[in-house]
Structure formats: C-alpha cells, structure tokens
Amino acid sequence: MTTQVVVIGAGYAGAGAVKQFQKANDGSAELTWISEHDYHLVLHESHRVIRDTSVASKITIPVDEIKSPETTFRQSRVTGIDVDERTVQCEGGDPVDYDYLLVALGSQTAFYGIEGLEEYAHTLKSLDDAQQIHADVAAAASDATRSDPAQVVVGGAGLSGIQSAGEVAAYRDENNAPIDVTLVEGLDEVLPGMDPELQGALRTRLEEADVDIMCGEFVSRVDDDTIYVGGGEDEDPAELDYDVFLWTGGITGQDELADADIDKDDRSNRVYADRDFQTSDERVFAIGDTALIDQGPEEVAPPTAQAAWQAAEVAGDNLAHAVRGEPLETWTHKDKGTLISVGDDAVAHGVDILPIDTFGGIGAETLKKIVAARWIADVSSIGRAIDAWSDM
Numbered sequence: 001m002t003t004q005v006v007v008i009g010a011g012y013a014g015a016g017a018v019k020q021f022q023k024a025n026d027g028s029a030e031l032t033w034i035s036e037h038d039y040h041l042v043l044h045e046s047h048r049v050i051r052d053t054s055v056a057s058k059i060t061i062p063v064d065e066i067k068s069p070e071t072t073f074r075q076s077r078v079t080g081i082d083v084d085e086r087t088v089q090c091e092g093g094d095p096v097d098y099d100y101l102l103v104a105l106g107s108q109t110a111f112y113g114i115e116g117l118e119e120y121a122h123t124l125k126s127l128d129d130a131q132q133i134h135a136d137v138a139a140a141a142s143d144a145t146r147s148d149p150a151q152v153v154v155g156g157a158g159l160s161g162i163q164s165a166g167e168v169a170a171y172r173d174e175n176n177a178p179i180d181v182t183l184v185e186g187l188d189e190v191l192p193g194m195d196p197e198l199q200g201a202l203r204t205r206l207e208e209a210d211v212d213i214m215c216g217e218f219v220s221r222v223d224d225d226t227i228y229v230g231g232g233e234d235e236d237p238a239e240l241d242y243d244v245f246l247w248t249g250g251i252t253g254q255d256e257l258a259d260a261d262i263d264k265d266d267r268s269n270r271v272y273a274d275r276d277f278q279t280s281d282e283r284v285f286a287i288g289d290t291a292l293i294d295q296g297p298e299e300v301a302p303p304t305a306q307a308a309w310q311a312a313e314v315a316g317d318n319l320a321h322a323v324r325g326e327p328l329e330t331w332t333h334k335d336k337g338t339l340i341s342v343g344d345d346a347v348a349h350g351v352d353i354l355p356i357d358t359f360g361g362i363g364a365e366t367l368k369k370i371v372a373a374r375w376i377a378d379v380s381s382i383g384r385a386i387d388a389w390s391d392m
C-alpha cells in the first residue's frame, strides 16, 4: 500500500509543509491534509480585521489554492492522536491512518489560571476572534460619548498585543470614535526581552497613537467590568474599567495533544522536537507554535510566523525523506529581523539584509507589506499577493 503522510493544521507550519512536501514527493506517498477550516489564515495580519473587516478576504486563502489535486483535504477538528494505532482522531468522522504525521496545530492563548480572564477576555487566534473584537469595539464606541469614552484594554504587549492596540487606535481615528485604548504589560517594557531600541521605537509610536501604556504589573483578576492589575498582601490592585478586553498575554499548546503519547512539556502540551522535527515517536514530526524545537542548550525556536515558515520548508522535505528512508535534514532558526505595525506605521529591527538596526516610517511599512505579500505569493499566487498589498 502507498505510504500515507498526514499533515494536521493549515497555518504557516501546515500550509508551508504541504506546499513543500507536494514538491518533494516522488509519488511514493499519498498526502492527507486535515484542518478545521478550509482556508489558511495569514494570522500575523489578523489584527488588521479589528480595524476593517473587509481585510478578512485578503488574509484567508482557500486550501484549494495551496494543495495539489493529488492531495486529499479533510475539513475537520482534530481531537487527538493515537501513536500506537497511528491514527488521527477527527470530530464527527472516522480516524485517519498515517505512516508519517506532521503536527502543525499552532497554539492557544494561555490564561495562567488568572481568575476571570478566560471568561471575560477576547482572544485573537482566528478570523472569528478578530471579527468579534471588531464588532464589540464598534458597539462599545456607538454606546459611548466624548465625556464617557469606550474603554478598550489590550493585555500583553507582545507582537499580537502591540499590533492589536495599534489597530484599535487606528479604528478610533478613522471613525472619529470615542475610545480610550490601554495596553497592559506585566513585565517592565513593551515587547519584553527584545532590544531596548526597538522597545523605545514601539513605545514612541504607541504613545503617538494615543495608546496608554501600563507596564510592570500583571493582571491579577478580571470580572465583568473591571480588570485588576497588580496588588498583593499589603497593596490594593489598580482597577481598570473596560468595555472590551483583549488578552494576548501568552501562548500554550493545544488541549487536543494532552493525551498523545509523545514527549511534551507537561505544563503547556507543547511537543518536543529535534532539529529535524522528529518527536519522541519517529513517525511523528512537529513544527510551528505547537512544537518546542531544539536549537541548542536551553534554546528552542521562537513561536513566530517567521520561524514556522522557515521550518515548514525543511519539514516538507523531511517528510519526503522519511518516506524514502533517506537521512533527514536539520534546521536552525535564522532570525531575519522583526517587523511590527502600529496602525499604518511600522518599526523594523535587525533586518538581516540591511545595515540600519532600527527604523520606522515608509521603509518599515513597505518591508512589512513585502513579507506578508511574499508569504501569500509563496503559498498561493502573485495575483493574490498584489490584491492584498494595500491592506497589509
């Protein structure tokens, strides 16, 4: 029987690996691709939908534009993996058998057990999420007045939090809407752990966009109208009223992998993978946000679209190598730099092909557009990339 390769997930990791495997497969394997939606979402631009829902069509790419006619696509939610039986369990359908499996299910938002957070906060992990945030921001603004503006709070000042706060501010400005935007970060500065020059450039742009920044205290509790920040035995927490609260404060692995018998981090369910993406089960590979990919002592690849995209190209080849019994390639993440939008502005940092370290303005905006357009062209077509250009 022909070797069965299965890829689960249609993000950067899954879509990129499918694309590459289709090129590398010499016909000795059949590919089945399973994901919950029949489109690839350009998640790293999903914050644009908070400002303008028409962007949705530009960042959703039908799987039919990515897969070859020989690849079978099954739209289904994966509910588990049985590595002994070598099957993927799917909601409302028969299990799918595999000889080699690539797990590329991305991540879910981490709530760290903070009381009320999961119940009251929006998350941003899907198109539905982005559309719902837009709807709630618009509704809160329409109920608000200049003297009593809508309070929109974004928790977590990483890539998604900063860019989302920037889009809410842009929505406010474009619609002349009475909205206060606050960005709350538990650590000491926006984009924690990154270069201070980049942090400073982002802070400046956020402040110019009239986003209030609160750093240095963690969200400790949330109820239906208040976010409690900091506080302790001798100190009351600061209280922030909110109408819309978006939480982007961290990621964790997918619940569906909890029972899979592969080595993973017990707390997060993120799967350990070697540099060739093999997990503790040699038939199962993992990449993207789902995986903790070894990059040397105490180092794993970052959970970014950039890393997932790079890894996917090698993972697609490795699936084909595994099918043919060939040695696997190893992968090392290469940081090509950081590009972050704040509304229509952007900041670029450490871009490997340029001599300047940190810059903003039209140069950074254009680079960010180029990266998104290149991905869309790679995975789909140049026509689709051109069509999306103005909205990136």
Ligand SMILES: Cc1cc2nc3c(=O)[nH]c(=O)nc-3n(C[C@H](O)[C@H](O)[C@H](O)COP(=O)(O)OP(=O)(O)OC[C@H]3O[C@@H](n4cnc5c(N)ncnc54)[C@H](O)[C@@H]3O)c2cc1C
Residues within 6 Å of the ligand: 008, 009, 010, 011, 012, 013, 014, 034, 035, 036, 037, 040, 041, 043, 044, 045, 046, 047, 076, 077, 078, 079, 104, 105, 106, 107, 124, 125, 159, 160, 161, 163, 164, 254, 256, 287, 288, 289, 290, 303, 304, 305, 306, 307, 308, 339, 340
């Ligand atoms: C607003 C925002 C802005 C960001 N900005 C940047 C940025 O500027 N630069 C950058 O490098 N990174 C950025 N990121 C991070 C980046 O988007 C992620 O690191 C990247 O999406 C990871 O790719 P992935 O393929 O592993 O996961 P995802 O892109 O999340 O894809 C996971 C796939 O699995 C599917 N799936 C999940 N669970 C199931 C299931 N149970 N059954 C079936 N299918 C399932 C999903 O539908 C999806 O198709 C941003 C993220 C967000 C949210």
